[in-house]
Amino acid sequence: MKRKHQYIRYLLLMTISFLLTGCWSSKEIEDLGIIVGTSLDLETGDVSSEEQQDARYANRDLLTITNQFITSETTVSGTKEGTLPEKAYKNVTETGDAVLPTLRNMLLKVDKRSFAEHSKVIIIGEELASTVNLQQTLDFFLRELEIRPSGLLLIAQNRASQALETNEPTKIPAFQLVEMMEGHERTTKILPPMTVAKLEGKLYSDSSFLLQNVLAEDGEVRFAGAAVIEGKTKKLRGFLNESDLEGIAWITGKGKGGLVKGFDEESGAPIIYEIISAKSKIIPLIKEDQISFTIKIQTEGRISEHWVLSDKAFDNRFLKKAEKVFEKEIERLVKKVLEKTQHEFQTDVAGFGNKIRIDYPKVWQKIKKDWDQTFSEVPITCEVNVTIKDYGTSGD
Numbered sequence: 001m002k003r004k005h006q007y008i009r010y011l012l013l014m015t016i017s018f019l020l021t022g023c024w025s026s027k028e029i030e031d032l033g034i035i036v037g038t039s040l041d042l043e044t045g046d047v048s049s050e051e052q053q054d055a056r057y058a059n060r061d062l063l064t065i066t067n068q069f070i071t072s073e074t075t076v077s078g079t080k081e082g083t084l085p086e087k088a089y090k091n092v093t094e095t096g097d098a099v100l101p102t103l104r105n106m107l108l109k110v111d112k113r114s115f116a117e118h119s120k121v122i123i124i125g126e127e128l129a130s131t132v133n134l135q136q137t138l139d140f141f142l143r144e145l146e147i148r149p150s151g152l153l154l155i156a157q158n159r160a161s162q163a164l165e166t167n168e169p170t171k172i173p174a175f176q177l178v179e180m181m182e183g184h185e186r187t188t189k190i191l192p193p194m195t196v197a198k199l200e201g202k203l204y205s206d207s208s209f210l211l212q213n214v215l216a217e218d219g220e221v222r223f224a225g226a227a228v229i230e231g232k233t234k235k236l237r238g239f240l241n242e243s244d245l246e247g248i249a250w251i252t253g254k255g256k257g258g259l260v261k262g263f264d265e266e267s268g269a270p271i272i273y274e275i276i277s278a279k280s281k282i283i284p285l286i287k288e289d290q291i292s293f294t295i296k297i298q299t300e301g302r303i304s305e306h307w308v309l310s311d312k313a314f315d316n317r318f319l320k321k322a323e324k325v326f327e328k329e330i331e332r333l334v335k336k337v338l339e340k341t342q343h344e345f346q347t348d349v350a351g352f353g354n355k356i357r358i359d360y361p362k363v364w365q366k367i368k369k370d371w372d373q374t375f376s377e378v379p380i381t382c383e384v385n386v387t388i389k390d391y392g393t394s395g396d
Helices: 003-021 099-109 124-131 141-144 159-162 173-185 196-205 240-252 314-345 352-359 362-374
Strands: 034-045 064-071 090-096 113-114 121-125 153-159 209-217 220-229 238-239 259-263 271-286 291-304 380-391
Touching: 034 124, 064 099, 064 159, 090 099, 090 159, 099 113, 099 121, 099 141, 099 196, 099 259, 121 124, 121 159, 121 173, 124 153, 124 220, 124 238, 141 196, 153 159, 153 173, 159 173, 159 209, 173 220, 196 271, 209 238, 220 240, 238 314, 240 271, 240 291, 259 314, 271 314, 271 352, 271 380, 291 314, 291 352, 314 380, 352 362
Parallel strands: 034 113, 034 121, 121 153, 153 209, 291 380
Antiparallel strands: 034 064, 064 090, 209 220, 220 238, 259 271, 271 291
């Protein structure tokens, strides 16, 4: 907790240093409301009574925007006698049919100057992402110079505003989400971060892609798989679960760490494989206009835990059997997520089309327009090679 408060003070001090570079434009820190996170949800309610009378607003999709602020009053330094504030953050919500006017209307209920250069995360609700084109939703954020291009993009299952709430008053949800994302280097169940800068390229490429999914329930927030964004429509197509993400990580070879759980064939006892390295190669083959792919996966790792009660659990024969167990499990994860992305969602989120674009550019020009549909019918085989290097674990 002390570390968190020190970080907030540091953030406020850094803000002061930027604002004091020129006396004519300096702002007092007490006058600032630093935006650290923003959520956007589709709203079925009404806009203000004045706008309700305008026929142009009839049957329009409305946005509910929530900004998460930290101010001098929400930090320990801004309270009397060092007592803790009720919350370490303040959420302010406003509804409208476009982002900028809605944010300006927020000024009517905020007594601080909004400062967004330290914004950490933008969260988009499930209903909004599946109804409105992401490029339209995020147009303002992609244009606005004050928005940090390193800010994270997340999709919330259910309402996005719930992800900016917590039962722990001393914690700031926007900061929590950023810290949780750092776990992607130790598990294949979290995607590598998607920033505002990276997202812009994805949107203009018309390729399908994934965004990290966040689930908020009863004031608790957790990552729970990924949102599938369809390239053509730029809308939410559906969700992959956590084991699906493991399969995606094996296909792309982008997983930096993680575990695989298998079961001993004789005893049924669990065996845990910890990844040291993982490589994947997607090989396209085009023969007589028929497209197919082979995925070749190679990984080295260690047995970090096992529950096999046998003196033979350390000999080479046991290790070779364990390697086969893990190879089957990795292949199962890959086939499972391919079944979902090819047949249920019909979207290529693992970069198969990009391999054709590189290796067969002329063919790609002919098929790229309807690639997701073509991808849903393409045969894909998987070859996995696991090498167990040693026993032991690297820790948490």
